[in-house]
Every structure is written in C-alpha cells, then in structure tokens.
Amino acid sequence: MTPEQTITQLKNDLGSRLCILAHHYQADSVVRHADILGDSLELARRIDGLDAEHIVFCGVHFMAETAAILARPGQKVHIPDPGASCVMAEMVPTLLAEKVLAALNRDGARIIPLTYVNSSAAVKAVCGRHGGSVCTSANAATMLRWAMSQGDGVLFLPDANLGRNTARVVGIDPARIERLDIRAEGTFIPAADRSRDLYLWPGLCAVHAKFHPEQIAVVRRDEPGALILVHPECDPEVVAMADGAGSTSYLIKAVAEAKSGATIYVGTEWNLVNRLAERHPDKNVRPLRSVMCSNMAKITEDNLARTLSGLDTAEPVRVDDDIARPARVALERMLEACR
Numbered sequence: 001m002t003p004e005q006t007i008t009q010l011k012n013d014l015g016s017r018l019c020i021l022a023h024h025y026q027a028d029s030v031v032r033h034a035d036i037l038g039d040s041l042e043l044a045r046r047i048d049g050l051d052a053e054h055i056v057f058c059g060v061h062f063m064a065e066t067a068a069i070l071a072r073p074g075q076k077v078h079i080p081d082p083g084a085s086c087v088m089a090e091m092v093p094t095l096l097a098e099k100v101l102a103a104l105n106r107d108g109a110r111i112i113p114l115t116y117v118n119s120s121a122a123v124k125a126v127c128g129r130h131g132g133s134v135c136t137s138a139n140a141a142t143m144l145r146w147a148m149s150q151g152d153g154v155l156f157l158p159d160a161n162l163g164r165n166t167a168r169v170v171g172i173d174p175a176r177i178e179r180l181d182i183r184a185e186g187t188f189i190p191a192a193d194r195s196r197d198l199y200l201w202p203g204l205c206a207v208h209a210k211f212h213p214e215q216i217a218v219v220r221r222d223e224p225g226a227l228i229l230v231h232p233e234c235d236p237e238v239v240a241m242a243d244g245a246g247s248t249s250y251l252i253k254a255v256a257e258a259k260s261g262a263t264i265y266v267g268t269e270w271n272l273v274n275r276l277a278e279r280h281p282d283k284n285v286r287p288l289r290s291v292m293c294s295n296m297a298k299i300t301e302d303n304l305a306r307t308l309s310g311l312d313t314a315e316p317v318r319v320d321d322d323i324a325r326p327a328r329v330a331l332e333r334m335l336e337a338c339r
C-alpha cells in the first residue's frame, strides 16, 4: 500500500478515535489528510473541543507540546517527526530567560513576560509563573496591550520582529523599546535606566528573515500595481513597505478578498503561498521569495503513515507536570483575553 492508502485506511479504521491537525505551512501531501487545518491560534483553540483519543499534530514540536498541555487527561498527542523543531523557539534557553527576567525585575520592577507561541513549553511556563502569557501572530496586539496593563513593562520573546511590528500597531514609542543583548550569558546587564516599556528578546524566524526591502523595491519597480502582503515575523522595514501585514489567517483572508485578476506577492512560507495560488486561479498569487521551513518539511506522508500505524503503542508527546501546569496558566490567560 502507498502511504496515502495506509493513512486513508487507518483514518477509516480509527474513526472518531483519531484527529489529525495540520499547520498551514505543511505540504499538500500532508494537508490533504488533515481533519483541521489552521494557524497556531486556530489549532490551539480547537484542542479544547476535541474528543479524539489520539491527536496527531502535523507541525513543529512546540505546537505538539502546546496541544499536549491543552489536551484532556487520557488524550494522547503525537507528532510524526519529534525532530521537527523551530529555529526561533530554540533561541530561548529557559534558564537565560529566567535570568534576564530577574535582572529586569531587580529593584522591584514588574516586567511581564509575553512569549510568542513559537517557544518551548518551558519558556511558556516561565511566563505562567511570572504573571505573563502567550500570544500568536493573530492576537499579538491584543496580548501586548494586555501585558502592558499588568505591570511596568513587557519582556517580549522570542521574536524581536513580531515584537517591534506589534509595538508599532499598539503605538509604543520606539524610544521606549530596547532590543536586548543577551550574548554575555550570566553577565546580562539591562539598560542603564531600565525604564523601557518593551524589551525584545533578539530571536527571529529563519524563514521570514529571508525577506528584504530590496525584494519589495523590485516588485514596486517592475509591477507597480501589485499588492504586497507579508507576515509580521518579517523585518519591520519590510512590513512598513508592504501593503499589508498580518498572521497566516490574515494573509489567507486578504488574498481571498483581493479582486479577481489582482497580482499579489506574499511574503511567508512557500507551502501556504503555493496553496493560495492554487486556490485562487483567477488571481496571480506569487511568493515574494520562495522560502520553505525545513522543519515543517520534516513531516511527510511517509512518517504520518508510520505514526498512524503505531498509535496504540507509540510514546506520545509528554510535558512534565511542573512545566505543563504553569505553561497551561500562560496559555489559558491568552485564550481568556482573546475570547
């Protein structure tokens, strides 16, 4: 049997015991088997309503961890390749995050940690323990406003670009934002006056960092009528030059709402752009640059078929209770604030 046939048969056999979730950056060969397709926020929101015993998450590891944290007791979350990590999520060593937060909070300040969902469960737990929360690219502005209202300032991690782009939406004065220099591990010294509203962890997405102002300038020169849409993990200069910027859901909606015949350049992961082009043959949907996430690409039809074949004996994704509990607190604060 081909992997496709194996998956189809096992889905039939398992019926309601199984639910396959897939992120928009997954390849079509995986997406076609998904019961639910979505961005990080949509997928996190759907976990609560799932009755399936086995949740198979086609995405990167932090997404499967988030699902495992939000799943009910007895539900098992699986990922077809546990090695599908996220470069950005790995840019925050948990102990260093704790150390930086402690340094910012010395002398009695109350800096609230707000982590992008693209982070480990351990970093989400740090946020949960210190009055903070989680955000996605779809609700970053809401959550940054929320975090600002909880204390004297915010430590936003790991994505400095999303932090700065969101700060612009929220209206934070750029002079009151500091991008942290965390290279001197163990000797981190926060800004002299420590009176910033927003401290940015210097992380980035390896995919969205590949979009540059020059690419937009070339499109503007050669196709002045084209619409340019980008993801807010892109450099703030790229976002400022684009016609629109927003989460994956925003990009999908903006392309759908563009008029027939429009030429639209999209600055995000190639699989999504390609799918949008196929879905809207009446429009010219093109990648601003063709960039794929090598970690998202680790999930294949082959390893999905193998995962489904061994579900009953497989070791599910586990998050230790001392991490899962505070991480859940951080996630629930987000789901509550964004009802």
Ligand code: SF4
Residues within 6 Å of the ligand: 025, 060, 085, 086, 087, 088, 089, 118, 205, 206, 207, 208, 269, 293, 294, 295, 296
């Ligand atoms: S696209 Fe970027 S943020 Fe998303 S999983 Fe890949 S490296 Fe991480």
